[in-house]
Amino acid sequence: MSPRSASVNEELRRRSRERLLQAAVELVGEHGFEATTLGAIADRAGSARGLVSYYFPGKRQLVQSAVHRLMHRSLEEALEREPRTEDGRERLARTIDAILGLARDRPVLMRQHMAGLLQGEGFVQCPEQRRLSELLSDTVARYGSPDVAAGYPVLRSLLMGAVYAALVPGVPMPVPLLRGELFRRYGLDWELGVPPERDPGTAARQTDLSRFFATEERPGSP
Secondary structure: OOOOOHHHHHHHHHHHHHHHHHHHHHHHHHHOOOOOOHHHHHHHHOOOOHHHHHHOOOHHHHHHHHHHHHHHHHHHHHHHOOOOOOOHHHHHHHHHHHHHHHHHHOHHHHHHHHHHHOOOOOOOOOHHHHHHHHHHHHHHHHHOOOOHHHHHHHHHHHHHHHHHHHHOOOOOOOHHHHHHHHHHHHOOOOOOOOOOOOOHHHHHHHHHHHHHHHHHHOOOOO
């Protein structure tokens, strides 16, 4: 039997790593970070337990990479859905909706991710994080930012702040409210992207908050 080629081995490694990342997303979403073990992730992925440490230095790095993979895949899906568009404003709206959608639909997973970012490791530099960075940078460029190098970290920080605000235990902010503020920040029409249904109370709070920020930004305001 002839040995496998380098390309076949590379594809097998890629698939093995992908299974571990998917298993991590599923288990942390179901049970939380602390209750999820590396052994359980390996078992869910159908992989040998030694492969986890082969690909990742620890559980937190694995989970961060897994969430970055989920984020960039969700973002790719949003940007490529029909009708496809090259319009920068629509693509930015889809980006905001995709990330806020994860905070709404995957609160346990995203809360654990935000907690991990505050640990000493910070951002894990991995292929998944780099792909997410590429998509966000491209979004900023298509939106028409005159300085993508500066615009990308601003967008990333605003999205992170919105996700954090949506997930604060006990005092979460409504996702439509956060969406409205991000849309206002970038001058986007509410109907772009995938606008959520808003109840009258949320709409009123959005108006009040927008007025507050408008006052804060006015030159000479206290």
